[in-house]
Amino acid sequence: MAYPYVHEREVRMISRNFGDPAARTLDGYRERGGYKGLERAFEIGPAAVIDEVKASGLRGRGGAGFPTGLKWSFMPKAGVKPHYLLCNADESEPGTFKDRELIRWDPHQLIEGCLIAAYAMGSRHAYIYLRGEFFEASQVMARAVEEAYERGFAGRRILGSENDIEVTVHVGAGAYICGEETGLMNSLEGRRGEPRVKPPFPAAVGVYSMPTTINNVETLAAVPHIVEHGGEWYRQWGTDKSPGTKLFCVSGHVEKPGNYELPLGFPMMELIEDVCGGMAGGRALKSVIPGGSSVPLMDVEDCRECTLCYEGVEAAGSMLGCASVIVMDDRTNIVREVRRMVQFYAHESCGQCTPCREGTPWMTQVLRRIEAGGGTEADLDTLLDMSAQMTGTTICVLSDSAAAPVVSSIEKFRDEYLALIHGAERAEVA
């Protein structure tokens, strides 16, 4: 059996070379149809490339789901200022493990995506920002970029055209917040990775104070396919509002965790029961986090009708995020897991904004108290009150992300909190 797990219902577009080591070389990639998107991009010109991406309806895969073509069109016309393209490969949202696979199996697909995007926006330098922990992935990426330079696919006069695009592999040094776009820009400037106040938006003032566009690895990986085959072609998958395919990173209590590329709009229960082989050990489902640790938890009721597209998950009370589906079975202690997530945000808070800097450790303390059996019902009100003050009050959304699992878990799994709170009281009486 080839690595990784493959399911017949998958539509393997950006993941088509997973498990195929020969695709890592430039020749291997070209034999599999690679770099045709770049050739077509040079034929049709930058404006037409942006139009194709707009027509495809591709939405940013990093979590926010902003339409990619529209984002690209915000870039000013090429002028005296240099433009920059940044590829966000700082994959660090808990539950997400797609970008490492995209990079280590198919580095040239990402390079091609970067080149097309840079070309479309008149950018002559693309930085691929990898998180510092990705040693293997950065080795593969570095070798691929080097090969692209040697063979005339990057650098000066790409493929004999007039287009010059530099590509640089940049390796970070460990900080969740550098996955936030303006935090990443500060980090790329050698500063602390603290998010910036917007506006000005990156398209006007980005990295090195120049017009900048930043895209996720998975977004850029889809671009060559869209440009090669056209925006309408991409729309054959997915829904009207969420076209195309998406990698679903399934982790937690399922038989076959892994990355599965499925059309958006795929039913959540079928993902768990069919594609992932059901719950591990045949246990019952308790809760799902559909988009990485920053989105609200769902209970079984929410999951049943939920389809995995941006609007579908929103209707079920959560967010698709980067489609990192974390599955929890009936033995899971929800309070403990929520505490673990909030503890993470406390660790990763950059400390610029008071609600986040003070709120995340405080929430962790309260949750720990409840977990240890020393909580009261008033603690739940305190948590909800803190959550309200931490939502929409800070520079970036880290603080909102910390509040999301707390609020949703108190809403949906209040009984679990109460059991811990009153369990201790009952024990005292006994």
Next chain:
Amino acid sequence: MSAPARVPFRNPGWAGNTGEFDLTEAEVRGTDFVGERPLDGGHESAAPSYPYMLPDKDPDAVLFEGPYRERFEKIRTRYPTARAALIPTLNLAQELRGHVSPETMDEVAALLGLASAEVRGTVTFYTMYNKRPVGRFLIQVCTNISCSLCKGEEVLEAFLRHTGTELGETSGDGDFTVIEVECLAACGFPVAVQINSRYYENVLPDDVPALLQRLREHGE
């Protein structure tokens, strides 16, 4: 089953459970293709630097000479300002010295023409910079949500127990430092553990003694 026979534990450190997939570890991890990087870092576009990569560190190494000087010069060409080259330069310094001491910060500041305080501000922000020396093997165990659901904390405890260390402390023989780490982006293959530059995946508490033994005998 084609994982190398010399691997004495269930998980050879790559994504996937042994026995289920027919690719070798090298094929999955890319080591067969990547091989050894040239000392000078190769093309300047791809001469990135990595925080803590070597088990053998030299805290007194010169910043920078020989191939490291070449890599440093290449890094400088890729960024429009000296300040922007700071993180790759610090990575390079740590790769060589194993940690970033206050003296190292001053030296890096002088190399790039920055104020020491600026460098200190940056270093203290990032978790991968070791502010004090660590063991030959820095063991980072993920206990974030997906790993936590699959015994992350137990694996962490097993590492502490079998190395006989406290969290963040280095074992008496100087071999191991065990720390807790936030999500390593290998959530589908819990528990994820990073040892120096390398990922070990699907680690269970019972794997820990054999894993440590392998490190002692074969290195990373």
